[in-house]
Amino acid sequence: MATTNIDVNKQNVVDLLKSGKDHPFIIPEYQRPYAWSDDEIITLFDDLWEFSIERTTSESAKTYFLGSIVSFENDQGEKEIIDGQQRITSLFLLLRAVYTKLESEENKTKEINNFISKIQPALWLEDELTGEVDKTKTLLRSEVATDQGNEILRRILETGQTEKDAKDNYSHNFNKFVELYENKAVDNAMHMFQFINALLNYSILLPISADNQDTALTIFSTLNNRGLPLSDADIFKSLIYKKLTAGEKKSFAHKWKELEAEASKHGETIQSLFNYHMFYLRACDGDVKTTTSGVRKYFTEKGKNRLKPEIIDTLADSLNLWKVIRSGEILANESWSENKDILKVLDILVAYNNEFWKYPTIIYYNQHKDDPEFEGLFLKFLRKLCVLLVTRYLESPSISAVKGTVLKLNAAIIKTPEPEFVAGFKADTSEEDAMSLIVTPPRTMVRMLLKILAYDNQNQSELLPDKWEIEHIFPQKWDTSFFTLDSDETNKTLEHIGNKIPLEKPMNIRASNNYFDRKKEQYSKSAIAITQDFGKSNRVNWIPTDIKLRDKEITDQLTSLFAKWVDEYEPTPVPGVKPVPTPEQLEQIRQLRELGFI
Known part of the structure; x- marks a missing residue:
């Protein structure tokens, strides 16, 4: 040692x-x-x-x-x-x-x-x-x-x-x-x-x-x-800088400073851009290992020469995606950046509770943004990615549930704009299990699910307001003289997805801990269509029984929407290339063979 x-x-x-x-x-x-x-x-x-x-x-x-x-x-x-x-x-x-x-x-x-x-x-x-x-x-x-x-x-x-x-x-x-x-x-x-x-x-x-x-x-x-x-980026800057001529140094320093300011303006850093780029380069190399070295070690690995002066321009190009996601910028000659359907899915993905939605998204953008059909392909890809991330996290709320799948997907994206990847609940997940997972999701998944529900409302033409909170329709504290309910059972039901809607922060403060009939007026003023519908409905009361009914409605809505997004994503066969069956398809073929059908 x-x-x-x-x-x-x-x-x-x-x-x-x-x-x-x-x-x-x-x-x-x-x-x-x-x-x-x-x-x-x-x-x-x-x-x-x-x-x-x-x-x-x-x-x-x-x-x-x-x-x-x-x-x-x-x-x-x-x-x-x-x-x-x-x-x-x-x-x-x-x-x-x-x-x-x-x-x-x-x-x-x-x-x-x-x-x-x-x-x-x-x-x-x-x-x-x-x-x-x-x-x-x-x-x-x-x-x-x-x-x-x-x-x-x-x-x-x-x-x-x-x-x-x-x-x-x-x-x-x-x-x-x-x-x-x-x-x-x-x-x-x-x-x-x-x-x-x-x-x-x-x-x-x-x-x-x-x-x-x-x-x-x-x-x-x-x-x-x-x-x-x-940061590692500070070290990378010096390593690149040392390789430049006196004339090149001034231009590079200007570009670096400009990119640093632009990244900060849009909620990113040069360090994070290097991190995303590492995953892109790994995908290009077909590297799907789940255990790898850190960013500094990756970019300074001997014999690889990954730190070239032109990397500053590559990072600047990739920042364009985050300008759209973080700041709503419209990019010149990139019509997807004002496609409301794409922007809605990206806004949903932002609510995912770890970084693994970012890597396939930036890799897809970097690799295929010049494809004439990019806009339509990107939308379908993002929707299926959303289904994958939601269902896998509901089944197992940890990074390990998606890490390996995402790394394989990253490598597949490099080869085609319509990569094969698994999406949806696992084959052995029953309808009853799927409902249970959706009804009582991890706290870190609630915001993402509410965004999906909000954007599925046909009247939600614009993106959700920046500042909104999770509103409990039936209050978290209630007057026991007004409602005689079993406390333990009701407390559990209050945290069901059926009792939650998105509501702008100022309105949520005014709504306070009131009952449904007193909060309807605030709901009706919301710019969020799903919440506004509640405010304008003919409902008078909202009790735990209503929560359970809405649980079922939401489960049916989400499973139907997920199935639709998966069905829309049908890769176009490449002439002369035989499609590779997914693990689920191989299992189905094995079962059919055992039964003597093929």
């Missing part, structure tokens, strides 16, 4: 930054842009100022802990910062601001000269013989792929100046440090030396240095509680 080396040794600011002369600090390509704002900058400065005062008045204030810095030494001997890039960048800017102010003093006291000599080797390389510093050789360098300020940071650390009217974070925060320094120096000139001394010698950091990137990332994920941890 390989051993992992981790060095942990607390250091003050000046000693830690000076260690950059042997192993320069680098903010790698996969890190996010520098993002500290005034809040963090002012807090850092004020905390250090208060600490420096406490040191002169209290024996207990010996050191001030600034946090940890997680890094690893790369092949070039540089310290790649995995965690703490915002903090260490801000400390470099603060020290540069302090140095700039000290250097500008006309009357350089012993204290000023002392601190100048202390700060110089913490910012720049020194000549070992003369002790002179080369300000063009800073001990911190940023190579963040999507940050246009890398050169600005280098220039600020070198010159101690910013461009006029600069809007970037590096310039703004450097100027803010200068401003904070000047404001304090006006009223507390003598204490300023105590502040610099406390900053350099008594402010403590905890550098954690790992021997490789994976170990550093693991440490970061364990320690991190301040923000989003680095």
